[in-house]
Amino acid sequence: MITYLEAIRLAQQKALATDPRVFLYGQDIGTFGGAFKATKNLSKEFPGRVIDAPISEDAIVGMAIGAAIEGARPIVEMQFADFSTCALNQIVNHAATLYYRTGVPCPIVVRLPSGGTSGGGPFHSQSMEAVYAHWPGLVVVTPATVEDAYSMLLEAVTIDDPVVFCEHKFLYYHLKADSLPETSLPIGKARIARQGRDATVVTHGAMLHESLAAARELAEDGFELEIVDLRSVKPLDTDTVLASVARTGRLLCVSEEWPWGGVTSEVIARVSSEGFGLLDVAPMRVNAKDTPVPYHPDLWSVHRPTASTIAAAARRLLQI
Amino acid sequence: MITYLEAIRLAQQKALATDPRVFLYGQDIGTFGGAFKATKNLSKEFPGRVIDAPISEDAIVGMAIGAAIEGARPIVEMQFADFSTCALNQIVNHAATLYYRTGVPCPIVVRLPSGGTSGGGPFHSQSMEAVYAHWPGLVVVTPATVEDAYSMLLEAVTIDDPVVFCEHKFLYYHLKADSLPETSLPIGKARIARQGRDATVVTHGAMLHESLAAARELAEDGFELEIVDLRSVKPLDTDTVLASVARTGRLLCVSEEWPWGGVTSEVIARVSSEGFGLLDVAPMRVNAKDTPVPYHPDLWSVHRPTASTIAAAARRLLQI
Amino acid sequence: MARSLYKTRNMSKPSEPVTEPDYLKAYRIMLTSRIVEEKLANLYRAGMIKGGVFLGRGQEALSVSVGIHLHRGDIFAPLIRDQAGRLAFGDTVLDTLRTYLGSQLGSMRGRDGNIHRGRPREGYYAMISHLGAMIPAVAGGLLAKRLAGEQGFVGATCIGDGGTSTGAFHEGLNAAAVDGLPLVVVVANNQYAYSTPNSRQYACADLVDKAAGYGVAGHKADGTNLLDCLQTLRKAVSAARVGGGPQLVVANLLRLVGHGEHDDFSYLDKKLKQSPVGSDCLLLAEQHIIAQGWKNIGELAEWKRETEDEVNATADRVRREPTPDPEEDDWEALSRAEYREQHTAP
Amino acid sequence: MARSLYKTRNMSKPSEPVTEPDYLKAYRIMLTSRIVEEKLANLYRAGMIKGGVFLGRGQEALSVSVGIHLHRGDIFAPLIRDQAGRLAFGDTVLDTLRTYLGSQLGSMRGRDGNIHRGRPREGYYAMISHLGAMIPAVAGGLLAKRLAGEQGFVGATCIGDGGTSTGAFHEGLNAAAVDGLPLVVVVANNQYAYSTPNSRQYACADLVDKAAGYGVAGHKADGTNLLDCLQTLRKAVSAARVGGGPQLVVANLLRLVGHGEHDDFSYLDKKLKQSPVGSDCLLLAEQHIIAQGWKNIGELAEWKRETEDEVNATADRVRREPTPDPEEDDWEALSRAEYREQHTAP
Numbered sequence A, B: 001m002i003t004y005l006e007a008i009r010l011a012q013q014k015a016l017a018t019d020p021r022v023f024l025y026g027q028d029i030g031t032f033g034g035a036f037k038a039t040k041n042l043s044k045e046f047p048g049r050v051i052d053a054p055i056s057e058d059a060i061v062g063m064a065i066g067a068a069i070e071g072a073r074p075i076v077e078m079q080f081a082d083f084s085t086c087a088l089n090q091i092v093n094h095a096a097t098l099y100y101r102t103g104v105p106c107p108i109v110v111r112l113p114s115g116g117t118s119g120g121g122p123f124h125s126q127s128m129e130a131v132y133a134h135w136p137g138l139v140v141v142t143p144a145t146v147e148d149a150y151s152m153l154l155e156a157v158t159i160d161d162p163v164v165f166c167e168h169k170f171l172y173y174h175l176k177a178d179s180l181p182e183t184s185l186p187i188g189k190a191r192i193a194r195q196g197r198d199a200t201v202v203t204h205g206a207m208l209h210e211s212l213a214a215a216r217e218l219a220e221d222g223f224e225l226e227i228v229d230l231r232s233v234k235p236l237d238t239d240t241v242l243a244s245v246a247r248t249g250r251l252l253c254v255s256e257e258w259p260w261g262g263v264t265s266e267v268i269a270r271v272s273s274e275g276f277g278l279l280d281v282a283p284m285r286v287n288a289k290d291t292p293v294p295y296h297p298d299l300w301s302v303h304r305p306t307a308s309t310i311a312a313a314a315r316r317l318l319q320i
Numbered sequence C, D: 001m002a003r004s005l006y007k008t009r010n011m012s013k014p015s016e017p018v019t020e021p022d023y024l025k026a027y028r029i030m031l032t033s034r035i036v037e038e039k040l041a042n043l044y045r046a047g048m049i050k051g052g053v054f055l056g057r058g059q060e061a062l063s064v065s066v067g068i069h070l071h072r073g074d075i076f077a078p079l080i081r082d083q084a085g086r087l088a089f090g091d092t093v094l095d096t097l098r099t100y101l102g103s104q105l106g107s108m109r110g111r112d113g114n115i116h117r118g119r120p121r122e123g124y125y126a127m128i129s130h131l132g133a134m135i136p137a138v139a140g141g142l143l144a145k146r147l148a149g150e151q152g153f154v155g156a157t158c159i160g161d162g163g164t165s166t167g168a169f170h171e172g173l174n175a176a177a178v179d180g181l182p183l184v185v186v187v188a189n190n191q192y193a194y195s196t197p198n199s200r201q202y203a204c205a206d207l208v209d210k211a212a213g214y215g216v217a218g219h220k221a222d223g224t225n226l227l228d229c230l231q232t233l234r235k236a237v238s239a240a241r242v243g244g245g246p247q248l249v250v251a252n253l254l255r256l257v258g259h260g261e262h263d264d265f266s267y268l269d270k271k272l273k274q275s276p277v278g279s280d281c282l283l284l285a286e287q288h289i290i291a292q293g294w295k296n297i298g299e300l301a302e303w304k305r306e307t308e309d310e311v312n313a314t315a316d317r318v319r320r321e322p323t324p325d326p327e328e329d330d331w332e333a334l335s336r337a338e339y340r341e342q343h344t345a346p
């Protein structure tokens, strides 16, 4: 069985093995193998290409940008997504503008261990995908399955544009698959993770699994939720979302990040403006509460959406 | 006649004069009076309380936070909103979490000279309100008139929570008023800037004036746009927006910032989910194009929404 | 050329010598810190703490020396490994345990945890995780106090070897130097930042070499030696207090535990452990006390027992306290009620 | 303690002496830079340039000395006041004018302007405005070249006194030092950051005092003296090239114009202007050439005329070039067509 985390490790291993331009840069990723062990043994297997960085997020991304200009394909690990706020300037103002300004693309991948886990607290739990999606010039992906963690990371390395890779820490250990995929949907395409006729749930990351659990709960009452896993939030596959809403007439957006300007808001805005006629009732959203992510597990589990709050929202959407 | 910029200067003058806890900190704001002269003469009038800072945005905001903890009321000037990316960590992770974590509020005001002007280019033109609104714990205001620039800045200083004050550079010199207001709407309340019956335009900042011009254009054809000036984007006055849409049945959102997760997306998401039944047709939005802000004036004037692109969108919305 | 008002960094006034009572007081706090942390490690292993536990074992001498030289009206922003300094500054075993165990009565009410606790109103700042961020915050607190006309105050904050690589460290220390603020920045060079050895963190011969580049006074201390730490911090804190501007203190020592309790410290270079830097400051302090004849082994053992009893009793009490109730929480990030909004499914 | 491979910072191999042809070549570039910038100022006053104009008058000696010691395969990330260094590295008067005048044929195609131009594929990086940001970028370019097995290359970037206060400066230089990269960071201490004098920017005695704190070699140059600048940069660049790790060069000089052409420089301290630091490096270089008997006044005047003619002719040509056409622009921030999306009113 391969975990989500191991899939990320294996993708980096494969990228290093097949593309000599690839190298890894980040804190504690060398001999130690990374805070989460996503680079375990890779420094031994690829000497000199898995490089420990000082505690300098801004310089880490800045260096990746320069390396990319010179033809390398750096994969950068932030120890936690939350610390990428210290690298934001390089990400949004340098990497993201390089192609537009100079015509030279910037093929870097910035891995962000994202999202909440029990006891993580305000500074080790954030989901930053909506922030990076706001700025032009970045591809922002949010793999929700072991297969996607693997194939999207491999694909990200081949992309000439900067990719913010939001991998979800909650899925690291407990999400498992039998084998790695040979083929996969390309980045930019959403996936129908579950078919259903009664309502469309659009989600991504760890919330996919909470939504699937909610769908199972509603299925017991005879209602079938269709679940769209966005896979990448920018580009956002509006077509797949609209096609699903065309079938169900109802839309529920579920996201772990904060509501204001988050993925739920963007999806609802697109469906409302581009597929207004498809909606039978008002679209709904479920997000984390609009406070920092609390440390205590009892608070945390209420702060984030869960299968039961999603199911409750779905019931309201279905007017049951 | 008082300009928008002068109103900001006068508000700071009044805050310094009436509240001994207030001080100003930022680059070149002392003797020089600031890159835009928003603090002109204030260092002479208030010796020791208008302090030049090194080129250290992160430290500038960090220092303001500490000062606020000790009971001061710092107003920080970023030379351009764009450089606040270098201070983002202190703003979103320190100032914005302080009250939630410790119960101690963080009364700082961060002034962001925002938005595009001709020839500003990718790094002196950004609108950051949607980014700051995404994180919990901040009040984000976007004054669009001389009166609001004055009264909202004065009000911001009295607020115990951190306020991101997005003042629009495009309005600095050419927007003028006869006198300063005695009273004003409180922060958090939107304003009907123009009454109309046919469609609601929700906007803020410099786009208010483009929208008003578009409304004048449509009025010549006999269509009356109602224009809502949000004034603050967080909190966002959904009630006033919904009440207007209830009257008009049509919604056009106009914003200078990038579309993904911007103010237009949040407003449309709220109206669609909370006021679905009020909408006669699909809501629409007009934003800047999803690229960095171009330097050349001819590109720039197409990159941002203008009266004519807004009017064109309004015509489509009204199906005329 | 810089023309700072606060140019003379080496203030001449000699600081008071460290006396027996000073030393014993510091030792008792170190001991309490060590025992609390052992309790935390046990509770962690027993699965009673959710989230991480990050200990300061081996760093107590340095940390206590910071906290003990500050008093009411000063500012202290401790970092990860400052349990000893926190207790010296006035934090309690009770609030420590409440925070780790997630009691609703703790200062952070379950909203934040472990090392992130503080009481900003009392000058005891609550660190955010982002390393370096507390340095400008303390500087700003000091600036505000100066503007308010206060006098004779200082602010201190601690950071690791790794934290010196952050932009925040640089910007904060530089800005404080420009304004000649009474800031003491204490670098605990414990040889590692998580797994990263100094050789991958910086290239200068000694971190104290940074002082000249900021125009601040630099001090070195032996972080394993309580007397040296007390003397050095006394000197640095009093230099700051009398107008000597920022002081950079660098102490070498070794973290004697993993980065966090989840970390087995496999990357530890055994040679470092056997070198002088690898000594346990608490043991050395005990030996010093006995060698000086201030206390005998039995008396020290008695202190230890007393403290263990207190810590155990406090932990038992805290475990019976209520945990935060999500239903009661107002779930608001802003102090002003009018500005609150929640936009999730209604 | 740091155990960097690149510990020995003072490489002994003496660099080649600066010859007459070297000096004259550098002088001609300085002259061209000065004349281009005068043209830009005129165009600005005539309202022909939209956006800002930021000149390097008074900084040409230092700037040219950086660019002239770099060659193909090296990396150069110039900053605001590096017109001279840009020309020395291979930028042209033509592309300079195209960028300022917003010709569609310029390297930035109207998407970005003035000092933000570059051709990254040719090692000529295009600065972003955020000060300090280019330092880690150059370091990363050097790291990639090392990983690719290239040898004998260097990278250089410039920054102002003000830029040294950024976190990016600190993080970038430190990271480069840890990896012993062949990076030359040149600080043009022109006494002001916009209006801010050094006394409000830093508190160290001299910015070169920062070198020891990063474990990199430090060099001082007289920024008004072309020979000294050439010699110092030659030494620093060759030390980096042969494995001496990062080099920090600090030169004192005075910006002889306002921050930008909109700025009347009212804050200039007249005493600075009259002190040696206020000398005009171009005039001093002319005097040196004449004193050495390398050229006479007439020959120098002829050079000046020639250059003015070239610059004027180029400006006339560029003014007839097409400006960017918004209809033609693809308005895409990503190179990969599949990832493009526009979500504004359809």
Ligand SMILES: Cc1ncc(C[n+]2csc(CCOP(=O)(O)OP(=O)(O)O)c2C)c(N)n1
Residues within 6 Å of the ligand: A027, A055, A057, A079, A083, A086, C080, C081, C129, C130, C131, C159, C160, C161, C162, C163, C164, C166, C188, C190, C192, C193, C194, C255, C259
């Ligand atoms: C800006 C930032 N980046 C990364 C981290 C993750 N992190 C937490 S502790 C740590 C190591 C800190 O090392 P050091 O500063 O030497 O302190 P020590 O743990 O040794 O006491 C890291 C990398 C962080 N907290 N902040």
Ligand SMILES: Cc1ncc(C[n+]2csc(CCOP(=O)(O)OP(=O)(O)O)c2C)c(N)n1
Residues within 6 Å of the ligand: B027, B055, B057, B079, B083, B086, D080, D081, D129, D130, D131, D159, D160, D161, D162, D163, D164, D166, D188, D190, D192, D193, D194, D255, D259
């Ligand atoms: C991070 C950042 N903050 C603020 C600015 C605005 N700004 C542009 S140039 C400048 C002054 C720069 O001074 P210095 O580094 O000394 O260079 P000089 O202009 O003197 O050549 C400032 C503050 C910026 N570009 N980047």
Ligand SMILES: [Mg+2]
Residues within 6 Å of the ligand: C160, C161, C162, C188, C189, C190, C191, C192, C193, C194
């Ligand atoms: Mg350490």
Ligand SMILES: [Mg+2]
Residues within 6 Å of the ligand: D160, D161, D162, D188, D189, D190, D191, D192, D193, D194
């Ligand atoms: Mg300068």
